[in-house]
Amino acid sequence: MTGRDLGRVKCSACGAIFEPLAWSALVMLERIEPSEVERIISGWPEGTCVEARPCGCCGRRIVARCARPDPSR
Numbered sequence: 001m002t003g004r005d006l007g008r009v010k011c012s013a014c015g016a017i018f019e020p021l022a023w024s025a026l027v028m029l030e031r032i033e034p035s036e037v038e039r040i041i042s043g044w045p046e047g048t049c050v051e052a053r054p055c056g057c058c059g060r061r062i063v064a065r066c067a068r069p070d071p072s073r
């Protein structure tokens with residue numbers, strides 16, 4: 001996965017693709033902060049968190065890597 005794909009999420013169940021805006025509009029179920037992920041996976045990109053949201057089409061839970069929104073904004 002390259003940085004260009006970051007933010008775009010594909011549902012593995014129904015194949016629906018969510019652009020960053022559509023993804024952020026879905027209900028957030030879970031979020032793992034970058035510091036948490038770095039503890040488990042070495043070389044994890046800085047400022048990247050993991051989010052789980054339900055697919056807007058089929059409702060299946062999708063877990064995706066996301067850029068963490070800048071808290072200063």
Ligand SMILES: [Zn+2]
Binds near residue numbers: 057
């Ligand atoms: Zn789906």
